[in-house]
Amino acid sequence: MSVPFLVSAPGKVIIFGEHSAVYNEPAVAASVSALRTYLLVEPSENPEEIELDFPDINFNHKWHYNDFASVLQDVEGLQEARLNTRELSQRIVSKLEVVQGELRKTLYYYAALCFCYLYVCLCPQLKGLKFHVKSTLPIGAGLGSSASISVTISLAMAHLSGHVKADKPELSLTEKKFVNVWSFLGEKCIQGTPSGIDNAVATYGNAVLFKREMDGTTNFEFVEKFPQIPMVLTYTKIPRSTKTLVAKVRELVLKQPNVIKPVLTAMGNLAVRGTEILDSLNDTNYEELIELVRVNHGLLVALGVSHPGLELVKLESDSLGVGSTKLTGAGGGGCSLTILHKSTTQEQIHQFKAKLESSYGYKTFQTDLGGIGCGILPRDLIPTGELYNIRSN
Numbered sequence: 599m600s601v602p603f604l605v606s607a608p609g610k611v612i613i614f615g616e617h618s619a620v621y622n623e624p625a626v627a628a629s630v631s632a633l634r635t636y637l638l639v640e641p642s643e644n645p646e647e648i649e650l651d652f653p654d655i656n657f658n659h660k661w662h663y664n665d666f667a668s669v670l671q672d673v674e675g676l677q678e679a680r681l682n683t684r685e686l687s688q689r690i691v692s693k694l695e696v697v698q699g700e701l702r703k704t705l706y707y708y709a710a711l712c713f714c715y716l717y718v719c720l721c722p723q724l725k726g727l728k729f730h731v732k733s734t735l736p737i738g739a740g741l742g743s744s745a746s747i748s749v750t751i752s753l754a755m756a757h758l759s760g761h762v763k764a765d766k767p768e769l770s771l772t773e774k775k776f777v778n779v780w781s782f783l784g785e786k787c788i789q790g791t792p793s794g795i796d797n798a799v800a801t802y803g804n805a806v807l808f809k810r811e812m813d814g815t816t817n818f819e820f821v822e823k824f825p826q827i828p829m830v831l832t833y834t835k836i837p838r839s840t841k842t843l844v845a846k847v848r849e850l851v852l853k854q855p856n857v858i859k860p861v862l863t864a865m866g867n868l869a870v871r872g873t874e875i876l877d878s879l880n881d882t883n884y885e886e887l888i889e890l891v892r893v894n895h896g897l898l899v900a901l902g903v904s905h906p907g908l909e910l911v912k913l914e915s916d917s918l919g920v921g922s923t924k925l926t927g928a929g930g931g932g933c934s935l936t937i938l939h940k941s942t943t944q945e946q947i948h949q950f951k952a953k954l955e956s957s958y959g960y961k962t963f964q965t966d967l968g969g970i971g972c973g974i975l976p977r978d979l980i981p982t983g984e985l986y987n988i989r990s991n
C-alpha cells in the first residue's frame with residue numbers, strides 16, 4: 599500500500615421496498631454511479647496525527663495518535679469487535695465516545711464515529727494520514743450518501759490494512775464482501791439500524807434484490823440486465839435524517855403491529871413482483887411497473903414517511919400525466935423518483951422538470967441506473983486535477 603490513493607463509491611436509488619427492508623422484507627435498489635463519494639488518502643503534515651476532512655459538512659478534525667490509546671489498549675475488546683461484524687461493539691463505541699469528547703455534542707458526531715470505529719478496527723497501527731471525503735451526492739436526501747461515505751472509508755481502510763489490493767481494475771468478490779461487511783458497521787454508526795441495502799449497492803454497484811434475514815445475515819441477487827427506465831429524480835432540498843425516520847416507523851410498528859405489519863409485508867411482495875417485471879420489462883408489463891410505484895408510495899404514506907414537499911412532486915406528475923412518483927430512500931423530504939410512461943414526450947418531461955424547478959426550487963436529475971460499484975485508483979492513475987479538486991484547502 600502506498601499513499602496517496604483515491605477510492606470512490608456510488609449513491610443508490612431504492613426502486614421498491616424502503617423501510618420494509620429494515621423488517622426483513624425484500625427490496626430492490628440500483629446504483630447511481632454518476633453521483634459518487636470520493637475519498638483521497640495522503641500523508642498528513644504531522645506524522646503523529648490522523649486527520650479527517652469532510653469539507654461537504656464543514657468538518658475537519660485532527661486526532662493525535664495517542665488520543666486513541668485507551669481504545670487501542672483494549673486488545674480483547676477490539677478482537678471481539680473484529681469477530682462479530684453483525685453488530686457494533688458497544689464496548690468500543692463507549693470508549694470512542696470518550697475519545698470524541700466535545701465532538702459528541704456536534705452534528706458530525708455520527709460520521710466521525712463511523713470513521714473512528716473503522717479506523718480502530720481495521721488499521722489501528724497506522725498514523726500520519728489525512729482522509730479527505732467529498733461527495734457529488736446530495737447529503738441526507740435519500741440517495742444513500744451515508745452508505746456511500748461508509749463504503750469509501752471501509753474500502754480505504756481495507757486497502758491500508760492489506761485486505762484489499764489495488765493490483766487489478768476491479769475488486770475481487772472476497773474483497774467486495776469485506777468492504778460490504780465493514781461499511782454496514784459504518785452505516786450502523788451513522789444510521790442506527792440499517793437494513794444493509796444501501797451499503798450493498800454502494801459496494802457492488804449494479805442493481806440488487808436484497809433481503810435481510812432474521813439472524814442478521816443478508817441475501818442479495820443481482821438483477822441481470824437491469825433495464826434503463828425513463829425516470830426523473832427530484833431533490834426537494836427538504837432536509838431530513840434517515841435515523842429519525844427509521845425510528846419513527848419503528849414506533850408505529852410497535853404501536854400498531856396488526857395494522858402496520860401487513861403494510862410491510864405488502865411492500866415486500868410488491869418488491870418481488872417489481873423485480874420480476876424489471877427482469878423481463880416489455881411494452882406489456884411496463885404499465886404494471888408504474889402501477890406498483892404508485893402503490894408503493896401509498897404504502898409509504900401510510901407509514902408516515904412522506905412530506906408535503908414530496909406530495910407536490912406526486913401532484914405535478916399526476917396532473918401532467920407524465921408517470922408515477924414515489925419517495926425514494928427514507929423519505930420525510932429528500933428525493934423522489936418519477937417513472938415516466940413510455941408515451942411521455944420530451945416536451946412533457948421538460949414541462950414537468952421546469953415546473954418543479956421554477957415553482958418549488960427543486961433540483962431534477964435524469965441519470966442512468968445500475969453502474970459500477972466501489973473502486974480504487976492507485977497513485978499513478980490519479981489525475982493531478984482530481985487530486986487537487988478533492989482537497990478542501
Ligand SMILES: Nc1ncnc2c1ncn2[C@@H]1O[C@H](COP(=O)(O)OP(=O)(O)OP(=O)(O)O)[C@@H](O)[C@H]1O
Nearest residue numbers: 652654709733738739740741742743744840927928
Ligand atoms: N459528503 C459527506 N460528508 C460527511 N458526512 C456525510 C456526507 N454524506 C453523508 N454524510 C453523513 O451521513 C448523514 C446523512 O445520512 P442519511 O442516512 O440521513 O441520509 P442519506 O444516506 O443521504 O439518505 P438515505 O439513507 O435515505 O439514502 C449526514 O448527516 C452525515 O453524517
Ligand SMILES: C[C@@](O)(CCO)CC(=O)[O-]
Nearest residue numbers: 616617619792793927928
Ligand atoms: C429507510 C431505509 O429502508 C432506506 C434508506 O435508504 C433504511 C435502510 O434500509 O437501512
Ligand SMILES: [Mg+2]
Nearest residue numbers: 742744745840
Ligand atoms: Mg443513509
